[in-house]
Each structure stands twice: as structure tokens, then as C-alpha cells.
Amino acid sequence: MNCVQRDSIWVHWVQSNYLKGQEWMEYKPSTNSSWVWRRICRVKDEMSAGYVNGQWNVQPGGFTPAGCYAWFIGTRPRVQWVKAVWNRWALPKHQFLGWLAAHEALNTAARLSRFGVDIEDKCSLCGLVSETIEHLFCDCLYSKRIVWQQRNKGRNENVLIHPEGVASIIMEEMRTRVRARDRTIMTNAERDWLIRMRLIE
Template sequence: MVGRLVAWVAEKKDSIWVHWVHHNHLKGKDWMAYTPSTNSSWWVIQPAGYTPAGCYKWLRDNRPTIPWHKVIWNVWVVPKHQFLGWLVAQAALNTIDKLVQYGMQVDDKCLLCGQSEESLSHLFFECQYSRRVLMAIQQLRGCQFPKANSIDRCATRGGSKIQQGVQAALTLGAIYNVWYQRNKCRVDRVVMRPEHVADEIVQAVKIRIRGREKLNLNVTDIAWLN
């Protein structure tokens, strides 16, 4: 928005403030050749005129949209589940395979199933404990969870946007609780049964849904949510 003011200066907009800037700072100098002092704001001029949206795109350098944003950043996901999902998408969790890479002498087997080396892809998308949690949710709510190997592929395809959002919320709830149970196993050497974990996930998502009841929903989505 500061950039918009800078564009007004460049365009010599009929404004007292613009006239003041030209009189006290530019003093007849060419704006495009003007060198501001070190305490002046940065500025961006675009050939087609300045817009905040255009400046934002220029700043972010037209980076491609991340593939997992619709899975994590939707209104149906519990906020703490969103945060952990973001960490998973960034590969920022210290799973055992990372600890081994750091040089730590630890058993590299998955704490939940003991069958393979613990990594992000194994823990959340291949581990039998994780799959049992998702299967238990599926039996409770009739959701379908496709086989996935990354966070951007974990949401159910098909259905309305609301249905996809809620099922993504259930998936991220599973990821959050699997990580919680993994840490609990590391400290206390005990884990909760997958069926009980699934029930807690469903209850948490239910509470989240009740907080979004004011959204405009069609009859089909209301019936599906009920």
C-alpha cells in the first residue's frame, strides 16, 4: 500500500501530499532517476501502473503454487493439525532417520510398528498403525482414504469442496495423532489403540464443524455432514 503512494508521486497525482513531496524532496528532479535517502521507503513502478496485487506477485517472484495448500489451509482443519501438517509438508519433523543422519546412535526402527526404518513417508503413509487409524475413521464415518505417499496426495478426491475439506481434516487429524502417539510411545512405551485414536479425531473434527455452521451449505452437504 505504501507502493501505491509512490505510484501517485510518479504520476504526479493531484494531491497536497504529492505536491509536498515534489516540492520538498524531488525539487524538479526526474522521479525515475531520483536516488532516495537511506531512510526512505523502497518503491516499485510497473509499466501498466501500480497495484498492490501486482507488487505482491513481483515480490514473490511468480513462484508456483504449492501442491498441498488446499489440503492444509482450509477452514475445516483443526488449527493445531494444520500446523503439524505444514511441518510434515516441509519435512521439518525430527524422525528417527534424521537423527541417524545427525550422527545419533539410536534404533532406526519405527516406534509404532517396528517393521521398517522410521521416516516421514513411512510413519504417516506406510506404517500399519497409521493405516489402521485411517481404516478405523473410514469405518466410523464412511470416508475413503486413498493410498498416499506425501501430504499433497492425502486428501480424498471427488465430492464437493466441503466434503473434500472435511475428509482432509480427518486425514490431518490422523497425522497429528499418529505423531502424538509416536512421541508417547518414545517416552512412556505405550500407545492408544487405533480405534480409540480414530474416535478422538472424529470428535475433534466434529467440534470444528460446529464452529463453521454459519457457512452457507447446500442440502446435500448438510446431509453428508449429519
């Protein structure tokens, strides 16, 4: 496959500094190339299966970035937690933390200890067993009544608030968040639930 958009400064720069007349799909980076360039070339090699006789043979109408991405990642089943994490009520930081939790990537004490961080891996709330995601959100007797925010406060400041106090803080934050939201975009079901929960009047 030949490079397209030959009037592009980027294409001219790549041709001059790396390819030097070689075919892009046949090109192999040198060992002293930057890691960014080697990564680009690795992606190119992984995509080479989509080309037949130098032509993109995956989708009708030729190559498009969206079509290439869809082919590259393949067909994946829809995860069950998608609506719980990516919804219009969640704050961006909560969405991000939910995404990390779903991928078991939260920095729990057990995970940090596994990566070599010098830290006690016991749960900072109950102090009984190793602090894993499953324990924090499902098994810990204390965390069943509070949230991740309080865990961080206990871990970082060595201070634990009574669960009822944490619940009051959470409810007040929720009321503030909901009251600031435009009610015209709420569904009737959402509005009825919020009234039942005494978050709005």
C-alpha cells in the same frame, strides 16, 4: 537509489551509523556488522536487479512492498496440497503440521538422527524400518489405522493405544469440534457429508 522518507528516525539512524553518506545500492557492510544488518544488505543486493539507473523498474507506478515481494519470489505453480492444509475447518496446529509434512520438515526419527540427535531411527509404531514421513503416513501397517498424535504418544510416553481406541478418540474430538462450529457458515455439501459421517444430526 537514494533513501526515501528522510524524516524517518530509522533512515537517519541508518545514515548516521552505517551509510555515512554512501549510496545505499553501492554500500557493503563491514565484517563486524551484526548478522541482522548483513542479512538486510544481502537482500538489498539480491533486489538490485530490479533497479535501473536508480529507479525501480519492475512494476508501473513505482516501488511497493507487495510488488517487490511478488517480483522477489517469482512465479510459482500452485501446490496440490494447498486446500488440504489451508482450509477453514483445520485448526491452526493442524495446518502448521500439515505444512511441515508437505515440506518434509516433520521431526521424524530418521530426520532427527540425520541431524545428529542420539535417537533410534526405527519407526516407534511398527519398529521395522526407518521412521520417515513416507513410512509413517503411507507404508507403516500400524499408522495406516491411526494418526500422528498417537505416534507422538508412543515416542514420548512409550504407550500405544489400540487403533480402534485411537479412532474413537479422534471421532469424539471431531464431533466436539464440529458441534461447536456455526452451522450457518457450512455449505449444504459439508452439512450432508457431516450427517452421513454421524458427526452432526
